[in-house]
Amino acid sequence: MLMAFTLHKGLLEPVAINAAEDLIADILWVDLINPTEEEREWVRIAYQQELPSIDDLYEIEATSRFYENDDGLHISSYFLNYADQSSTNLSAAFVFNGDRLFTLREEELAAFRLFRLRARKGLVNISSPKSILIGLFETKVENLADMIERIAADLEVTGSQVLGNAETDDMESLLTDIAQQEDIIGKVRISMVDLQRMLYLLLRSGMLNAELSERLRDIIRDSESLIAHTSFLFDKIKFLLDTTLGFINANQNKIIKIFSVASVVFLPPTMIASIYGMNFKFMPELDWQAGYPFAIGLMALSAVAPYFYFKRRNWL
Structure with missing residues (x-):
């Protein structure tokens, strides 16, 4: 033009x-x-x-x-x-x-x-x-x-x-x-x-x-x-x-922290479940009538205790 x-x-x-x-x-x-x-x-x-x-x-x-x-x-x-x-x-x-x-x-x-x-x-x-x-x-x-x-x-x-x-x-x-x-x-x-x-x-x-x-x-x-x-x-x-x-x-670190805490919280119950999942012939709890609820309670306690500990230290 x-x-x-x-x-x-x-x-x-x-x-x-x-x-x-x-x-x-x-x-x-x-x-x-x-x-x-x-x-x-x-x-x-x-x-x-x-x-x-x-x-x-x-x-x-x-x-x-x-x-x-x-x-x-x-x-x-x-x-x-x-x-x-x-x-x-x-x-x-x-x-x-x-x-x-x-x-x-x-x-x-x-x-x-x-x-x-x-x-x-x-x-x-x-x-x-x-x-x-x-x-x-x-x-x-x-x-x-x-x-x-x-x-x-x-x-x-x-x-x-x-x-x-x-x-x-x-x-x-x-x-x-x-x-x-x-x-x-x-x-x-x-x-x-x-x-x-x-x-x-x-x-x-x-x-x-x-x-x-x-x-x-x-x-x-x-x-x-x-x-x-x-x-x-x-x-x-x-x-x-x-x-x-x-x-x-910071937001990504919060997400990673949640996964890290979750892995720590569930680590003890996983260990307990692994122990009682072993196929050894002589395990004292096998013949114990309260063995199953005892194992379940121990796993719950091992998961709750770290959670409250982290909470008290303001890590959550």
């Missing part, structure tokens, strides 16, 4: 694109989502612009995620898509060539969708393609901050459940919840660290004016505070994970 926008009185206005001829000179932002080869060809014809492939967006080397060549300045940054406890970091490419911004990604992202909505309503300050880039990064930080707040709230609920269900069998499901929350906050941190690296490189490039540079510094400060908050959440997740595993081990 290919979308294009012009700037009119500070508002983004979409332009319908059905052929290369529709990509006019006034367009300042060309936004491509998993473009077809035909749409790529339109961009080549209209602007002589080569775009990176989708696979190129996921190169992890710093020199592959921020570089400049004959096709302009190339920036790649991770954007987190989050929905229903599942999350994926998708890489988006930004290409500056002249006075035009090209963006490319494999699927729609919440930050882009929200930014377009705000820009069309005049809720963001847009004056150039570079301001669009800064606005997208600002929206990205807002989305990540919202995700962190949501995860923090989920962890509060999980923490209450962990501490309130220490004696129940729900710990395994809580362990799954904690693992999912750790996975999400890890992806948030990856996205935030990647953004911070791109922002520092962009700031040092000297391509921004004073106003945009100051907005960029604000984003950097926000990202630093959010990264610090993710560290706190990681510590909390580790605490909840250790606590949950501790409760699981």
Whole structure:
């Protein structure tokens, strides 16, 4: 899909694109989502612009995620898509060539969708393609901050459940919840660290004016505070994970203790039964009229005595 926008009185206005001829000179932002080869060809014809492939967006080397060549300045940054406890970091490419911004990604992202909505309503300050880039990064930080707040709230609920269900069998499901929350906050941190690296490189490039540079510094400060908050959440997740595993081990130890006590309690009666089950010819109790009830009573006494002894020592 290919979308294009012009700037009119500070508002983004979409332009319908059905052929290369529709990509006019006034367009300042060309936004491509998993473009077809035909749409790529339109961009080549209209602007002589080569775009990176989708696979190129996921190169992890710093020199592959921020570089400049004959096709302009190339920036790649991770954007987190989050929905229903599942999350994926998708890489988006930004290409500056002249006075035009090209963006490319494999699927729609919440930050882009929200930014377009705000820009069309005049809720963001847009004056150039570079301001669009800064606005997208600002929206990205807002989305990540919202995700962190949501995860923090989920962890509060999980923490209450962990501490309130220490004696129940729900710990395994809580362990799954904690693992999912750790996975999400890890992806948030990856996205935030990647953004911070791109922002520092962009700031040092000297391509921004004073106003945009100051907005960029604000984003950097926000990202630093959010990264610090993710560290706190990681510590909390580790605490909840250790606590949950501790409760699981404690509950398992209780079960093992019950079996251990049961084996000790029934060991003496088993020994007595084994003795009187021997097939020796001369056993005094064989001819004794009270021998059977005596053996039964002895087995019962040998089972009850250890139980009360363990109870008195608080081992049960």
